[in-house]
Amino acid sequence: MNVTGQSAVFGRRKEPHTIIIARGDQIRHFTVRPWIAAFLGSALAAMAIGYLLATSYLVLRDDLIGATTARQARMQQAYEDRISALRAQVDRITSRQLLDQQLMETKVSELLERQTQLSQRHGRLGPLIERAESEVGTPPAAAPAPVEKPDQHADATGSIGQIAQTYSVASLGAGDTRPFSLWSTRSDPLPSESSADRADKLFVSINQSLKNIESEQLTRVTTLADNAYKSADAITQALEAAGLPVDSDFGKSDSDVGGPLIPLDSSMIFDSKVKELDEALDTLDQLKKEARRLPLANPAPGHSVTSPFGVRTDPILGSAALHSGMDFRAPIGMQAKVTAPGVVTKAGWNGGYGRMVEVDHGNGFATRYGHLSEIDVTVGQKLNAGDVIGKTGSSGRSTGPHLHYEVRHNGEAIDPLRFLTVGKKVEQYL
Structure with missing residues (x-):
């Protein structure tokens, strides 16, 4: 009866589980409560999950590391490609600037050479023009010779110096150590572009000015030579009309000539014109000497002829x-x-x-x-x-x-x- 009653009681109540461990005379028992069992189960589940995760990490770690490494390699390669492209661009721009600088230096050298040549011509023309003006004067039928502006040589020299100074600012000189990428990333216009444009404009202007000076020099020499020949022809014709002796070489033209055509440069043309003027002045001077030796003056100017x-x-x-x-x-x-x-x-x-x-x-x-x-x-x-x-x-x-x-x-x-x-x-x- 009691057993049935206890069983009925036990069946109605949930008693905690007790674990009894007997070893010889020693008896130990542990009471297992539900929350402890839940805790132990949770711990075992966590450990199992952690073990699975650790195992998965160890298995997949090499793949992750390989993927990350490949990604970094691709990024580094792209960066290096970008740097190579920028360096190539810098090299192209630097080479172009060097070529532009060499071209500009060549142009400036040509301008300085032409200016020096014109100055030397001006020095040669000075005494010759003075002689021509004293010998020829201004014939009535001759057109006035163009007057050369005295400040043109100085203006040309100053402008050539301005070209050189402008281009020195335009080039990447020794005083500017900034990388070229800084120049190319600026929002304002490149100094080399605007300065080069100014230098080109100055070059064209001064080149035209030097051409004008050269043209005026040649025109003036040609005009003086023509006036000298006209004066010599007038003297010759007057003497011949009066039956007076004249040197047969004066006014004689060599028409029976020929030969291949060889183009002349400006210096040869100028030398030939100067030579022509010098020959014309020599001819005129000789004719004047011959005419002055003749009794052409009036012995009693202002007095009438009685017989x-x-x-x-x-x-x-x-x-x-x-x-x-x-x-x-x-x-x-x-x-x-x-x-x-x-x-x-x-x-x-x-x-x-x-x-x-x-x-x-x-x-x-x-x-x-x-x-x-x-x-x-x-x-x-x-x-x-x-x-x-x-x-x-x-x-x-x-x-x-x-x-x-x-x-x-x-x-x-x-x-x-x-x-x-x-x-x-x-x-x-x-």
Whole structure:
């Protein structure tokens, strides 16, 4: 009954489990409560899960490490590729800048060389132009020569220096140690671009200025040479028209010429133009010397002619006679001047000429001055054109005070009017 009653009680109540351990005389027992069992189960489950996770990690760790390493390698490769591309870009830009710098230096060197050449030409032209202006003057029919601006050489020199200074700012000079990527990442325009543009504009401007200077130099040389040839031609034509001897080489053109065409550069053209001007001036100078040795001046300027050259009625006999000269009305005591340089060959009384002076001018030309009241030169004396040889009067075979003037060539009398006419034509060139 009791057992049944206990069992009924035990079945109605849940008693904690007790674990009894007997070892010899020792008996131990442990009461297992539900929460302890739950705790132990949870711990065992956690340990199992941890073990599984650790095992999975150990198994998958190599794959994870390999994937991470591959990812880092790809990132490093991409970074290195980017760096290589940037370096290549820097090298291209640097090479382009070096080429631009070399090109600009070459252009500046060419400009400096041209400027130096033009300065040397200007120095050569100075004395030649002064000589041309003194020899040629300004012929009436000639166009005025262009006047070269004095400040053009200085402006060209300053501008060339400005080109060099501008480009030195544009290039990556030694004073700028920043990497080129800093230049390329700036938001404002590159200094090299704007400076290079300014340098190019200055180069074009100064190159044009130097070309203008060179063109003006050539134009002026050509104009002076043309004026010299025109003056020489005018003198030659006047002398030939009067039947006076002229050197056959003057004004002679060489038309029978030929040969292959070889283009000339600017320096050769300039040298040829300068040579042409020098030859023209030499020709003109020689012609002037020849013309000045001829008796072309008027022995009594401002005084009328009372008797021309040629056949006339003799004033004393009243019959026809040859008058070997020209008579100019002149009062007694007026200065008589020689019409060309020469040497006195006669100075004294000479029959019907009365007091007479004869001057030899060379090349067979001579002049005589008769009826003088006074002689102020001696035989052998050298005279320049315009020197006083004496004073007018009425000595010898004369009806009144006047100046008898003769021109002779190889002893033969020539009409002085021809010389006076030529003298008026060439006076402006002499």
